[in-house]
Amino acid sequence: MTPKWIGLIAAVGVFGFWFLYTALADNPNAAAKQSDTDEKISVMILDGQMVFEGHRWAQTTPVMKAILQSCGRFKVDVVTSPQRGRPNAEFRPPFEKYDVIVINYEGDPWPVAVQEAFVEYMKNGGGLVVVHAADNAFAQWPQWNRMIGFGGWGGRDEKSGPMIWWQDGRVVKDDSPGPGGYHGQRADWPITIRDPNHPIMQGLPPVWMHCCDELYSRMRGPGENLHVLATGRQSPQQQGTGRDEICLLTVEYGRGRVFHTTLGHDTQAMSCVGFVVTFQRGTEWAASGKVTLTDVPDDFPTETKTSMRTIKTE
Secondary structure, eight states: OOHHHHHHHHHHHHHHHHHHHHHHHHOTTHHHHHHHHHSOEEEEEEEOOOSSTTOOHHHHHHHHHHHHHHTTSEEEEEEEOOOTTSOOTTOOOOGGGOSEEEEOOOOSOOOHHHHHHHHHHHHTTOEEEEEGGGGGSOTTOHHHHHHHSOBOSTTOOGGGOOEEEEETTEEEEEOOOSOSOEEOOSEEEEEEESOTTSTTTTTSOSEEEEEEEOOEESOBSOOTTEEEEEEEEOOGGGTOOSSEEEEEEEEEETTEEEEEEOOOSSHHHHTBHHHHHHHHHHHHHHHHSSOOOOOOOTTOOOSSOOOBOOOOOO
16 A cells, blocks of 8 residues: 555544544533433333233233334333242342333232332332233232322222322322222223323323223322323213223332323223323333333324224234
8 A cells, every 4th residue: 555545544534533522522422312312221021920811911911012112212021920829939020120110910929029129129210111900919019009109909998098080180089998990891982181291191182082991990099199191081881980080190209200001901902002102102201201202103093083003013
């Protein structure tokens, strides 16, 4: 190679270094921001046990995983617990390796060591997403009930906390005695946004029709640090309460963030585009405290029309 070419290559190298140096000097966080954008959120879906026959975790977990991975924002692993009634002393999910934990489980109590590890994970800033029947779990675990805000079934009653719903622009807490947890017929019913400024809700229609799902009601719990995002209403003709029942909410727990959706009874209900979008956004928010998945898809349901997608699983 001639000295002329060597000199030219050296000049180009020096110029390139100078350009990179000055760019970073003007914006020292540029490289970090790019890395943050490119890095996927790590998600653990924890499943393995359901109490009610209609809650088929082996079917719903692949759909949940596909929904999250389809937007390119998440890397998802699945951790499956031992079967109900089997010894689970060796069960130790590595919570600390993940940005957010999605619970698709309502079975046996976790070992004390697992409970303690999860409480520590959440208090230190972990993320939690509770989907539908997962709020039936762990009725006797006080810290879990604080994390999720409210729950149903599992032996919950007035000792578990008041019944909680939405009325006249505020949360209502009713101490009346009785069991916790009820739903009417599986049906289509409207969802109304109660906080349109929250990152999970921004840009979505004020009201949209959710498809073929159960609307949980008579939910009980401490209701501490609970923030209502949206409610659903089901008429008495569909065996509903006729009240505005809280179906999308967030909870602060220590430094941790919780997104709780009572939607998603089965794979059909999870195919509603409203579920898809709020599940993706809610998972991102629980993991990071922000939402970058701000696009509202053209097929999002409207006030008068449901919208479904075919979810392709692995």
